[in-house]
Amino acid sequence: MEATVVANAPFHFYTRLHLTESTGIRICNLNEMVAALQEVPGSCIYHHTHKFLQQHEYLSPEPPNDFAFWAKEALGDDVLSEKLSSIDIIQFKTIRALREKIVSVMKEHMSANSYAADRCANPGKEFWLLKSVSFIIPTSYVANNLAEFARILEKITINSIYFHIFEARLRLEKESNDFSNWIADSIGDKELADMITRLDPYTYALEDLRRTVIKLIKKRM
């Protein structure tokens, strides 16, 4: 694939900044959690399954979602924590589907373990349901071919990469991430697009993800 093949449509880079909003809802046990998770906005589910990607980039020992962390640290339920940690978020195309999975894991765990439903978090370890308010802002960066695309990826804010890989796919319910969609549709390189789609971004630190995507593109060029 020629690095300078002109895309059918340019890629406009956006960035994403966020603010945390509290619902004011405090959860003390798993029963309450299951009930609340079925009611709260999707932005709550998104917040508690994605916060770690940016906030805890340097605190990697923490489990990959807040529900798993709470199950272990507050409820002392290592088995539930492991089940929640193991939910493969990349498999879910919508927040709705991810919510249903989390709730079903919790319900199954309560059915199988009579102690689980009412075991209370210690005082101060309750779960506060929060949500992410995202602000999507266009940047001045526009790529017309793969070479430009790779050059911009090297210098653009990590928040932009986060938006196009994670948020656009799951929150805006696109089939794949924005990079793969553009490379397939506008550059016409389905194979490279698939390689990027097959990455599990949840297993990378954000800067590693940046490097990996750039490497795949450069190798292709």
Added chain:
Amino acid sequence: MAKIDDYTPIVGQSTIDDLRLLAGKLAGKKVCHYNSTAVGGGVAEILNRMVPLLKELGVDTRWEVIKGGKKFYEITKKFHNALHGKREQLLKSDYEVFLETNRKNAAEANLSSDIMFVHDPQPIALVEKKGSNKWIWRCHIDVSNPDKEVWSFLSGFIKNYDAAVFSSQKFSQILPIRQFLIAPSIDPLSDKNKELSPEAINSVLDNYAVPRDKPIITQISRFDRLKDPVGVIEAYKLVKKYIDCRLVLAGGTATDDPEGLAVLSEVQERAAGDPDIHILMLPQDDIAVNALQRASSVVLQKSLKEGFGLTVAEALWKGKAVVASNVGGIPLQVTHKYSGMLCNTVEGAAFNIKQLLNHPQYAKKLGENGRNHILNNYLLTRHLKEYMLLFLSVFQSQDMVYL
């Protein structure tokens, strides 16, 4: 005073670019901060740094201070204590003085900015004069367990705001308005946190007669029982049995605060006869605080209760190994055994200090992790970004906002 570009070497160009981008989206909006004092205290400290930076970024910002008499401030001090959960005797006349002062200020003030950003309870009732503009109430206090009567009184005003802001999720409440979570921050370029040369550090230590011949354990805080200075000395004494070290307890106390002087007296009594305990009174000497933290092997914050506990962020920013109580906002700043050590007791504090003094490489690693955590989450630039997002958010109701 630092300029916005001075922060680039610390936080990176993209962070500064984000701030400029957001400021551009606020073009044409006027913002007014309202609080109770222009100097002294954490709110004034933050506003003194933040307002000039917002102006430099092009956000039309002003800062006003409510005017009140001695009685008004005595009452708002009671409010403050009551919001922290302390029982206070408040009379009907106290509420009347509070309201009268707010109303007098409201009558004379310009409250027409597009965004009125009111800090803490003192000016909260200005919202009675709310027009069609947006009003935000910023609570800097730990209200996780407030006195019900005072909270109920304040809630009558809070519900008229467009949004409230708390420092931690633990402080948030069930409210009929939107509530955002924005943690406080430290300024890496302030006198308290900027880099210091070894000569400058030594000069401060010489000045306060603290030799550097032994590892130094330091707690910086005012002489207040909630900061547990006596517990700090007890922990030091447990450590001292095994490791020769010095303790620096540095802080201030207002001369008109009888409890502060009593605590200082207890601390001096407890420290009597030990030349390796240094009790230093350093009101408003930020360079000295900076130097003492930098000269320490371990920084301690053994509070019994804490709002956010920004002295922890200050020490972590300097790459120091920190031992701190598992209270208030401290666990947000310290992940146990990763970016510092958390403790719940005197014995636990002593055990952690010993571990860190005996394993300097481990202490160094915790300090490095802690500095990264502060860099990513608790610097003034993050705070600026979130305040600008907050200003934008009150004009939107969705969870995904395209600007």
